[in-house]
Amino acid sequence: MLLIVGLGNPGSQYARNRHNVGFMAADAIARRHSFSGFSKKFRAEIAEGTLAGEKTLIIKPMTFMNLSGDSVGEAMRFYKLKPADIIVIHDELDIAPGKLKLKTGGGNGGHNGLKSIDAHCGKDYKRLRVGIGHPGHKDRVNPHVLGDFSKADQDWLQPLLDAIADNAELIAKGDDAGFLNKIALATGQANAPAKPAREPAKAPAKPATAKKPSGNSHIHQARQGKPSVPASGPMAEMLKKLFGNKD
Incomplete structure (x- = not known):
């Protein structure tokens, strides 16, 4: 029973x-x-x-x-x-x-x-x-x-x-x-408990990227043999010491 x-x-x-x-x-x-x-x-x-x-x-x-x-x-x-x-x-x-x-x-x-x-x-x-x-x-x-x-x-x-x-x-x-x-x-x-409505997923924001400099540095230009380097002054003297005086 x-x-x-x-x-x-x-x-x-x-x-x-x-x-x-x-x-x-x-x-x-x-x-x-x-x-x-x-x-x-x-x-x-x-x-x-x-x-x-x-x-x-x-x-x-x-x-x-x-x-x-x-x-x-x-x-x-x-x-x-x-x-x-x-x-x-x-x-x-x-x-x-x-x-x-x-x-x-x-x-x-x-x-x-x-x-x-x-x-x-x-x-x-x-x-x-x-x-x-x-x-x-x-x-x-x-x-x-x-x-x-x-x-x-x-x-x-x-x-x-x-x-x-x-x-x-x-x-x-x-x-x-x-x-x-x-x-x-x-x-x-x-x-079953009601499920809250979900908002559409947003695409993740793209990380900000640093802008590339519009021109190359004087040292890079000197390595590439480009002429746009100063002819005189402290930067010219430093470049001559780094790469030798080709005059």
Whole structure:
């Protein structure tokens, strides 16, 4: 049996928060694969169905984020599951908006929902981390996380949720690489940042070249046997010493 956990906070006031993207993904999977309607059990909303031929329970803890492990641990013990049977979908500040990472085990990155699940279930469960981006300063983290997705976010949010739902069976089969590849193919264009227009490349300026002197020096003229050298004066005496007096 597989347990898919979407993390979030209960209540309509939190429904569109970035922190609730785990709930959103869980709902999308349940709809796409015709799971049962959600009912209440384990202090959570749960829906039953199958993924890749395996019985699967989707669970949305109603304990509020910081106590998510209370609910997940109860379901885990009831069904006698191991951490390896659990997939948790949650928001991730340190990943760019709309990007995904999938891993088993590891740290909680300060995520209170994961801290709670670690305490009740151990750490060796799979985490599907959905990037929501970092606001840039720690003082803005709470308003960002507990704020609704912006209008600009809608360009990537729904296509990403659809792609997660469409390819959820690959996670159930343990094909993590295949799942991430399918997501990239499905959302790559929608998630690609706009490239700034480039100005046409300018031809490099040619280095300035020194102008050639209009005439040759007196010494060069003397070597070439040219007559345009002074007949008298200091320069004439110097030339005579260099080349000999041919008079």
